[in-house]
Amino acid sequence: MEQKKFDGIFTALLTPFDKNDCVNTKALSELVKFNLGMGVRGFYVTGSTGEAFLLSTEERKLVMETVRDTAPDATLIAHIGSPRAKEALELAQYAKELGYDAISSVAPIYYKYSFDEIKNYYYRLADTGELPMLVYHIPTFSGVNLGLGEMRQFLCDDRFMGIKYTSNDFFMLEQCKSSFPDKIVYNGFDEMFLCGLSMGADGAIGSTYNFMADKFVKIHELFKAGNIAEAQKLQIKANEIIALLCKVGVMPAEKEVLNLLGYDMGDCRHPFSPLSDEAKKLVKDQILPLI
Ligand code: MN9
Numbered sequence: 158m159e160q161k162k163f164d165g166i167f168t169a170l171l172t173p174f175d176k177n178d179c180v181n182t183k184a185l186s187e188l189v190k191f192n193l194g195m196g197v198r199g200f201y202v203t204g205s206t207g208e209a210f211l212l213s214t215e216e217r218k219l220v221m222e223t224v225r226d227t228a229p230d231a232t233l234i235a236h237i238g239s240p241r242a243k244e245a246l247e248l249a250q251y252a253k254e255l256g257y258d259a260i261s262s263v264a265p266i267y268y269k270y271s272f273d274e275i276k277n278y279y280y281r282l283a284d285t286g287e288l289p290m291l292v293y294h295i296p297t298f299s300g301v302n303l304g305l306g307e308m309r310q311f312l313c314d315d316r317f318m319g320i321k322y323t324s325n326d327f328f329m330l331e332q333c334k335s336s337f338p339d340k341i342v343y344n345g346f347d348e349m350f351l352c353g354l355s356m357g358a359d360g361a362i363g364s365t366y367n368f369m370a371d372k373f374v375k376i377h378e379l380f381k382a383g384n385i386a387e388a389q390k391l392q393i394k395a396n397e398i399i400a401l402l403c404k405v406g407v408m409p410a411e412k413e414v415l416n417l418l419g420y421d422m423g424d425c426r427h428p429f430s431p432l433s434d435e436a437k438k439l440v441k442d443q444i445l446p447l448i
Pocket residue numbers: 169204205206295298323345346347348362363364365399407
């Protein structure tokens with residue numbers, strides 16, 4: 158596996174919807190181009206941030222295809238995870254057909270599966286997709302908290318390229334990377350990117366990069382150059398913005414930021430609520446000036 162192709166900053170793309178609640182492919186292409194201009198290495202497509210679990214199979218395919226057509230040279234990772242394993246398998250195959258570089262999945266959610274069942278889910282996806290598999294570790298959302306011993310069982314397997322690591326247990330992140338230095342570990346919480354880097358992360362996948370990837374590309378460069386003081390200043394600046402996004406609701410607020418920047422993102426899909434006028438005002442008056 159080419160390590161270089163997979164390191165750096167990856168935007169966990171938002172999915173824009175039009176007035177009729179359909180995927181807005183024109184706005185999606187524009188968002189992808191804007192992100193390429195900010196220096197991202199590639200995209201994580203139809204993940205949590207892309208509202209994967211609120212999209213139909215056909216919509217997920219449409220998003221995957223639009224991103225591939227707009228950014229054929231970027232490194233593309235398709236999140237194909239689904240509580241319906243059959244859907245995940247179909248999407249794994251589709252990612253391969255489209256020429257994606259890797260696939261990724263959250264652990265199967267809702268039912269309490271045994272670790273053997275979780276392993277079989279991942280193995281079948283990796284074998285069907287015939288692409289490097291990235292385990293998406295996000296215990297607070299998925300309710301599946303794989304431990305170090307379990308994670309090692311994936312990392313020692315040639316079919317698995319690494320982990321998208323969305324947890325603040327940085328000891329475990331370090332242990333995963335130190336045990337398998339050739340595997341890729343992506344930091345998942347943008348507000349803790351610098352912590353992840355200092356414990357061995359190769360890069361990051363995140364939602365706030367949709368409109369401020371340039372800051373994180375810079376943090377990564379500064380870190381690699383050993384300029385930790387400057388990297389820390391930038392992380393703190395980004396965190397001022399992220400704290401406000403959290404106050405409003407991360408994804409709806411991110412879409413509103415982009416709406417104000419001229420990208421037609423619409424709202425997040427029901428059961429997310431549209432932003433109140435008060436929340437819109439906060440985004441405009443407090444977040445926008447910080448970007
Ligand atoms: O993909 C994102 N995680 C979730 C990663 O959405 C659960 C992060 O980018 C967060 O949105 C971000 C704000 O907490 O770090």
